[in-house]
Amino acid sequence: xxxxxxxxxxxxxxxxxxxxxxxxxxxxxxxxxxxxxxxxxxxxxxxxxxxxxxxxxxxxxxxxxxxxxxxxxxxxxxxxxxxxxxxxxxxxxxxxxxxxxxxxxxxxxxxxxxxxxxxxxxxxxxxxxxxxxxxxxxxxxxxxxxxxxxxxxxxxxxxxxxxxxxxxxxxxxxxxxxxxxxxxxxxxxxxxxxxxxxxxxxxxxxxxxxxxxxxxxxxxxxxxxxxxxxxxxxxxxxxxxxxxxxxxxxxxxxxxxxxxxxxxxxxxxxxxxxxxxxxxxxxxxxxxxxxxxxxxxxxxxxxxxxxxxxxxxxxxxxxxxxxxxxxxxxxxxxxxxxx
Numbered sequence: 001x002x003x004x005x006x007x008x009x010x011x012x013x014x015x016x017x018x019x020x021x022x023x024x025x026x027x028x029x030x031x032x033x034x035x036x037x038x039x040x041x042x043x044x045x046x047x048x049x050x051x052x053x054x055x056x057x058x059x060x061x062x063x064x065x066x067x068x069x070x071x072x073x074x075x076x077x078x079x080x081x082x083x084x085x086x087x088x089x090x091x092x093x094x095x096x097x098x099x100x101x102x103x104x105x106x107x108x109x110x111x112x113x114x115x116x117x118x119x120x121x122x123x124x125x126x127x128x129x130x131x132x133x134x135x136x137x138x139x140x141x142x143x144x145x146x147x148x149x150x151x152x153x154x155x156x157x158x159x160x161x162x163x164x165x166x167x168x169x170x171x172x173x174x175x176x177x178x179x180x181x182x183x184x185x186x187x188x189x190x191x192x193x194x195x196x197x198x199x200x201x202x203x204x205x206x207x208x209x210x211x212x213x214x215x216x217x218x219x220x221x222x223x224x225x226x227x228x229x230x231x232x233x234x235x236x237x238x239x240x241x242x243x244x245x246x247x248x249x250x251x252x253x254x255x256x257x258x259x260x261x262x263x264x265x266x267x268x269x270x271x272x273x274x275x276x277x278x279x280x281x282x283x284x285x286x287x288x289x290x291x292x293x294x295x296x297x298x299x300x301x302x303x304x305x306x307x308x309x310x311x312x313x314x315x316x317x318x319x320x321x322x323x324x325x326x327x328x329x330x331x332x333x334x335x336x337x338x339x
Contacts, residue, residue, distance in 0.1 A: 111289025
């Protein structure tokens, strides 16, 4: 089968940063499905792994943790899917990725593809949907029934992949006031179109920006990027007993002692935890992907695809990684089909 991988970890500017390669098509067993991949999306996780994970000598790492495809074969313990089903998923960071024609995936982290979206549109959403859903509802404990009328959620980096679905989920399901951050007019308009009640500029002091927008404080902060840069402002902006959730990897240490006076709580979200550790509740990722698919098909949520970079090959994936690393993308970058 065709695949795209790398043999030496490093910068995307390096020679052969990603290469077109040929691998054997795997065979499913146990809970695994064999998926024929139709479309994929790129994520910051792709770039981080490419930069840091050195493969064993002579072996290639195949990246990718967003895909839409068709079930071609099933393992002997599968119960949730049949051959021919269209599916979407975000995979497992410990296994070979989606930059390939075929992939093995545990069915318990796979959902049925939204019927109203194309393959490319659907590929934009699994990883970010899982991340946003787990952050809002599992980590921060917000309700899904619209009852959080007194809550105010600040979403830092709201125009990116995770932010684009998290703003929608928060606005449509929780009942909270949602305030996004963006530094460009185009990204500001994008966040407002997703349902945010207000947008402030994260290139300026966040608490004063909130005050200028009519908010003295917030009850929750979702920090999707540059948490270390904004940490003092996050502490200042939060109401006592508020909650912080983050997904990024701060480059500088954050001083959690600053949280003590307000009795603030800190929550990490890493959507690969359930698959990495085969947790007792691993099936929840299957369930939430099906819930998100229903919300898309009934018009509650909209697709967060940003740009389509063409067919799935090394040349186009290098371009996608280059764009990804500018940190200026709106929505998600997708690729579709093999030559």
